[in-house]
Amino acid sequence: MDTSCNVKRENENQTIEDLKAELHPKSNVKKVIGIVSGKGGVGKSLVTSMLAVSMKNKDYKTAILDADITGPSIPKMFGLKGHVVGNEQEIKPAKSKEGIDIMSINLLLEKDTDPVIWRGPIIGNIVKQFWTDVIWEDIDYMFIDMPPGTGDVPLTAFQSLDIDGIVIVTSPQELVSMIVSKAVTMADKMNIPILGLVENMAYFKCSKCDNEHKIFGESDIKKIAAKHNIQSIARLPIEPKIASACDNGEIETIDPLWLNPIIPSLKLDKSKQTKGDGKMTQKIAIASEKDFVSGHFGHCEGFSIYDIKEGEIDKKEFVPNPGHKPGFLPNFLNEQGVNIIISGGMGQSAINIFNEKGIQVITGATGNVNDVIKDYLEGNLRSTGSVCRKHQHAGECENH
Numbered sequence: 001m002d003t004s005c006n007v008k009r010e011n012e013n014q015t016i017e018d019l020k021a022e023l024h025p026k027s028n029v030k031k032v033i034g035i036v037s038g039k040g041g042v043g044k045s046l047v048t049s050m051l052a053v054s055m056k057n058k059d060y061k062t063a064i065l066d067a068d069i070t071g072p073s074i075p076k077m078f079g080l081k082g083h084v085v086g087n088e089q090e091i092k093p094a095k096s097k098e099g100i101d102i103m104s105i106n107l108l109l110e111k112d113t114d115p116v117i118w119r120g121p122i123i124g125n126i127v128k129q130f131w132t133d134v135i136w137e138d139i140d141y142m143f144i145d146m147p148p149g150t151g152d153v154p155l156t157a158f159q160s161l162d163i164d165g166i167v168i169v170t171s172p173q174e175l176v177s178m179i180v181s182k183a184v185t186m187a188d189k190m191n192i193p194i195l196g197l198v199e200n201m202a203y204f205k206c207s208k209c210d211n212e213h214k215i216f217g218e219s220d221i222k223k224i225a226a227k228h229n230i231q232s233i234a235r236l237p238i239e240p241k242i243a244s245a246c247d248n249g250e251i252e253t254i255d256p257l258w259l260n261p262i263i264p265s266l267k268l269d270k271s272k273q274t275k276g277d278g279k280m281t282q283k284i285a286i287a288s289e290k291d292f293v294s295g296h297f298g299h300c301e302g303f304s305i306y307d308i309k310e311g312e313i314d315k316k317e318f319v320p321n322p323g324h325k326p327g328f329l330p331n332f333l334n335e336q337g338v339n340i341i342i343s344g345g346m347g348q349s350a351i352n353i354f355n356e357k358g359i360q361v362i363t364g365a366t367g368n369v370n371d372v373i374k375d376y377l378e379g380n381l382r383s384t385g386s387v388c389r390k391h392q393h394a395g396e397c398e399n400h
């Protein structure tokens with residue numbers, strides 16, 4: 001027996017597409033990534049901020065829409081205090097120190113400690129207005145710090161904004177498997193791909209013994225990702241420097257290397273790709289002695305140069321060291337198109353020249369070059385900032 005009534009509910013045939021709000025006519029955003037989590041406090045805003053910094057460092061024009069209306073932490077992480085300017089027709093986003101465009105409810109409140117106690121529909125409307133009324137000018141990547149959870153509020157945000165993909169943030173204290181399943185179901189319903197999974201607070205690296213301690217026990221994040229066919233996983237440690245950077249509004253000073261494993265999955269669609277074309281390729285040079293990282297940049301035997309395409313090694317070649325006159329090698333490697341240089345040690349003047357040219361320097365690396373590049377691609381290689389001083393290896397590290 002058919003127990004359903006024949007009256008069609010209003011909106012029954014309305015597709016999710018119909019609910020999508022239009023960007024302001026003056027806005028132009030190429031790729032929109034939503035960052036979601038099962039609950040508050042797991043590091044969703046941190047990952048949103050670090051992804052924005054990471055893409056900004058790769059020369060993309062980047063923005064953050066803080067849709068976490070009841071717990072807006074983005075302005076604090078970037079040290080933004082002032083109010084945004086706007087009128088009835090349009091609002092200009094605030095700019096971070098490094099030039100990331102940011103919109104958050106905290107930039108509209110009288111005091112940033114004022115609580116936001118509105119209910120779901122009002123919150124949904126504010127998120128929508130951040131999308132429709134703010135001028136997002138020529139943005140390559142917009143990262144949306146979504147409201148936590150998988151309930152009504154994030155659902156409305158998903159339905160009204162044109163999101164290209166989501167990144168899920170979890171922490172080991174959560175019921176990770178359940179949270180990921182819920183987020184996957186929500187994304188499936190919306191037909192939005194899951195681009196990556198970030199496990200925040202995955203371990204603590206002790207500065208004395210250099211071991212990784214799994215404070216919350218072993219995680220089965222890889223199994224969970226495989227179950228849901230999520231390819232890209234990044235792990236963030238519990239890191240006091242991160243906590244103090246968040247508290248002091250200095251998130252842009254934190255090197256977001258840990259998130260490298262998921263960066264390739266953010267690539268711009270071909271249809272939307274314009275000036276960002278090709279930036280998902282990288283050229284990484286490792287100062288080498290045969291197959292090992294050289295301790296002395298200037299006097300190394302040569303450079304193992306890797307072409308990286310979408311996170312994978314596409315080509316590797318060995319380029320002999322053409323000579324170590326001061327200032328010569330950084331220019332030489334720049335001409336080769338190198339974006340990142342990895343070495344055991346390096347002199348400060350060489351580091352300065354690389355920095356001026358926008359080439360990232362990672363020092364303190366040791367071991368086989370193939371292991372080092374693997375560590376880099378998995379987000380596990382950190383720069384110690386090791387600088388060779390004159391008295392240690394005169395001339396060898398391009399120190400003067």
Ligand SMILES: Nc1ncnc2c1ncn2[C@@H]1O[C@H](COP(=O)(O)OP(=O)(O)OP(=O)(O)O)[C@@H](O)[C@H]1O
Pocket residue numbers: 037039040041042043044045046047068071072073148200201236237238239240242243244246247
């Ligand atoms: N990996 C980490 N190492 C050290 N501190 C961390 C780390 N991740 C997060 N924190 C700390 O936890 C705080 C909360 O993180 P964050 O604001 O990103 O969480 P959230 O999931 O966005 O929470 P909410 O939704 O409540 O805003 C940060 O301000 C930071 O101080």
